Amino acid sequence: MVEPTPSTATAAQPGPAPHRGEPIYTVRGLTCRFRQPRVSLRRPTPPLTAIEGIDLDVHAGQRFGVVGESGSGKSTLLRCLAALQAPTSGSIRFRGQELAGRRDRELKFLRREVQLVFQDPMASLDPRMRVRDLIAEPLVAQRMGGVDERVGELLDAVGLARQSATRYPHQFSGGQRQRIAIARALAVRPTVLLADEPVSALDVSVRAQILNLLAELVERYDLTLVFVSHDLAVVRHVCDAVAVMRAGAVVESGSAERVSSAPQHPYTRALVAAVPTLRRALAGADPAALLGAAPTDEEPT
């Protein structure tokens, strides 16, 4: 773990973090709405607000966690950061450059700097492509040379045998597929890695291996990591700062250590209480104890 950082994003006011200089990402008032199919002839269905009024800063070298449940808007936020989703309003600045409102071909510089790893590698890797081509595809897209050598290097870096290059994704286990996805993401030597629930589909022992690999690669390549997860315990392990999202808004943020050990917002407290832990189970907690502070929809967000 890196030294605890002060709050870098707050629900109400954006928190400055002067010691790190200009942040890599500066997000202000980010709002994303989606049109919904019409179900009535009389009036249109109101749009779905996925995220609303998000302010946050991500600094160079930071490991920034985003925690929330299904539908909290965490994946939409990540897609906006990757400029895969255009926001309805608000601003996302990447190293000072505004991303909102840009066209796809004006975002090519971003594709070299920012790469993504998704939850389910079986869905994110094309089943008909060999591992070599999967890892080389971003290099080809960016017209970068030395492809074969780079693919070999990357396979070494993620702990796969070089012979894996000629095989197809279905010939690998879940953990190995996630390694392929990570190698693909690192191919163009990005400075920022966005990870959307990268270990949620994995067994505990494989999860530990992938978390170790991510930590090692982030250190070795000096990456800035934005890590989205529903699991605060995983985020606490991986990240130094965290933002807790609920219903499209950030309800609490601060150092990962502080948020998980002394959560302030009732929703964060409920989230912490609802995760079963070995420690509490062995102390005699039963399933009812997990509901101690279960949130209700009436609670303020």
Add this chain to the structure above:
Amino acid sequence: MGAVSARPDPPPAVLDVAGLSVRTGDHALVEDVSFHLGAGERVGLIGESGSGKSLTALAIMGLLPDELSASGHIRLREVERDLLSASETERSTLRGDRLGMVFQEPMTALNPLMRVGAQVAEVLRIHGAVSGREAATDRARDLLAAVELPDPERIARRYPHQLSGGQRQRVMLAMALANGPDLLICDEPTTALDVTVQAQMLKLIDDGVAARDSALLFISHDLAVVATVCDRILVMYGGRIVEAGPTRALLTRPRHPYTEGLMAASDLEAVDAAGRLPTIAGSVPPDGRFPDGCVFRNRCPRGDDACQAWPGWTGEQHDGVACWYPSGSGREAGRG
């Protein structure tokens, strides 16, 4: 397996599995699995993907795919026939009545073309728990209310795709518990759910089996979830049960190196000086090609020549280990 117990007789078993093996052609996916479940007992089955947990559950339910063959014995209380030799007709009268199951993915387990209320009512009518359409509909609504679905009247008229994942899983639980089964099997029932929804679901399972005095077989790879719900734990790897014991004892003094490895990898707060998590070396071999002898020996820090032979079971059926060098035996010294 199963040395004679010195303790007073345990309550008569609801389910007794003895020497269960599941094979595909030339090799075994599940081998010599034996355990029993008493009324009201909550037993967890843990292990990584590919360790044979779900196949064991499917064998008990009589839902194994045709290309797999099962041998051994599965006895259910008050059922004359061995479940493995019973005909499909006999087994189908038990499923949904005496045996209930909740699957991991409710979207594929529920019928997408049928309203969920009708699916719950169908379970009741098929097994003759109620007669008449109206009585079944009423009872189904009560069952949906019992799993704390809001406005059960309205939910009953919905199709599965109109419900959230947590709501669908509640419907599954309502169906599984509808006829007060002797045994409820839950196969990773909360893996696809959010943590707060998971907490509610775990409580409903806990309350549901307690109210009916059903035995519970709870399958999960999440040790903390199993420890929260279960009284006893069976650890499975490579198609075999490698360790069994009461929850607290097993998790505070694990004996099998695989159990120790799983526990170490689960604890996100235990890291080494470089901030790395402990892992189990290697990975589960693909296609169930585990080594002969001890199935864990190619990943085990204590493995040596002795491990080329299967170590056999030490201890009682519900509290023992299958390892040549279990922790706490003195034999593991200098290894691992």
